[in-house]
Amino acid sequence: MDVYLDNAATTPLDPEVISEMSGFMERFYGNPSSTHFKGRETRVELEKARKKIASIVGAAEKEIIFTSGGTEANNFILKSLSLAGELNRIISSPIEHHSVLDSLEWISKNTKVKIHYLSVDEKGNCDLEELEKGLKAGKKTLVSLMHGNNEIGNLLDLKKVGDLCLSNNALFHTDMVQTLGHYPISLNALPIDFASASAHKIHGPKGSGFLYIKNKAGKLRPYFHGGAQERGLRGGTENILGIIGMAKAFEVARNTMDDQKALIAGLKNRMIEQLNSQIPSVQYNGLSGQSDGCMYNILNVQLPGPYDNTLLFNLDLMKIAVSEGSACSSGASEGSHVLRAMGQSENNFNNIRISFSKMNTTEEIDYAAKAIAKVYRDLLE
Ligand SMILES: Cc1ncc(COP(=O)(O)O)c(C=O)c1O
Missing domain, CATH: 3.40.640.10 (Type I PLP-dependent aspartate aminotransferase-like (Major domain))
Structure with a gap:
């Protein structure tokens, strides 16, 4: 998939x-x-x-x-x-x-x-x-x-x-x-x-x-x-x-806005629930784990480190497209200037930005959550 x-x-x-x-x-x-x-x-x-x-x-x-x-x-x-x-x-x-x-x-x-x-x-x-x-x-x-x-x-x-x-x-x-x-x-x-x-x-x-x-x-x-x-x-x-x-x-966005929002917020909540149950140490950066003050389509996942760039690479091999932060023009990871500004010491964490759209399905969320939990467990071993 x-x-x-x-x-x-x-x-x-x-x-x-x-x-x-x-x-x-x-x-x-x-x-x-x-x-x-x-x-x-x-x-x-x-x-x-x-x-x-x-x-x-x-x-x-x-x-x-x-x-x-x-x-x-x-x-x-x-x-x-x-x-x-x-x-x-x-x-x-x-x-x-x-x-x-x-x-x-x-x-x-x-x-x-x-x-x-x-x-x-x-x-x-x-x-x-x-x-x-x-x-x-x-x-x-x-x-x-x-x-x-x-x-x-x-x-x-x-x-x-x-x-x-x-x-x-x-x-x-x-x-x-x-x-x-x-x-x-x-x-x-x-x-x-x-x-x-x-x-x-x-x-x-x-x-x-x-x-x-x-x-x-x-x-x-x-x-x-x-x-x-x-x-x-x-x-x-x-x-x-x-x-x-x-x-x-x-x-199209205007005509479907309410339905889209409900659908996407549901997918994001499902991802949070699944990550919470499969990875007890998971946290969320910024306000992204809360329902208030944050966009309904962005979740920034924080997994205790040490930082390892194979995490995203392994997700990529499993055909799951997520990112560390914003898309980078060079294709190389430079860490996140946003998380740095918030005082995070990058070497101690693995951060994954997951962003959803109306084209995602619950099956995809379940598959991706399981995969993230697996690659993270492998990384800790
Ligand atoms: C907040 C924000 N501003 C500006 C841009 C740049 O927009 P564009 O890709 O249309 O040049 C992006 C795209 O990633 C963005 O997320």
Whole structure:
């Protein structure tokens, strides 16, 4: 049995998304910027997709700027605001995705913007009192804190952080790559200025995402030069096929959200119950073992060490796809910057991130739980 439990890294395409994209591919090839009829018909489809996505996430159409995914959206907003001279300071955290952390490192080396990282406790919560104090002390600040952590699943209270930013005249960006499409979120109803999203975490195509820019929030510099696409902010012919697939993925996600949540939360609970009964020493990182404050589709399992990289390797041999943390571009394990920031000493633990989707079954959960218990027992012997 092949078991795919790495859905926070990416998800398989939904059959409805495949059929939407195939149908589109066969009919439309015009460049949406061409003024002739072939271009115009593609432009209509592009704008229909924008309208659909905007209405699902509670935004206005002009607030959605298509990008190649979450990495670009994060780079775009952080660098664009920093280079436009709009900021003195960015407050973020050490548990953000690398597309935020590496952008912040670039900004600190190449601009005058100062970066401050909030403290994080052993459960993965950012220190919001420190944020409040910090906001009072400075001007022209952007806060960039992710909504759902991709490794431990912790959820940020967007309303609380957004209100703090509002009352201190700071801008608020949130990376919602792991949560948009999983929760009934209305962006315009929240006190946030910018949000990053991606299609491939919700059974849409890879290489397609968007940046939400609340009307008039901050002055932005174009991110790609070379065309007037996306309101002049992101030149380049739009990835129309990816955008069509993304719109369908958001539509399916919205229409099936409650059922999906119930199904996936049930699978996660089943995994917890089975691991608890088969591995008495098991713990869960962050808030991922709790029902509150955490995403319903991410479980980060902690097994007392010593650390041994054959654990994941052996699971791979048994055709169980899980990960140690986020998908790593080099393919090599570098340990988890999130767990390090939470104070974990890596050599003492084996951590497995298990992430679920609507395409998983109870049989897969039972098989994977048994396999994890077995490879862990073998490791201890
Ligand atoms: C929280 C978070 N932000 C950003 C990204 C990057 O998104 P993309 O793969 O669309 O570039 C990911 C993907 O792993 C993620 O989990």
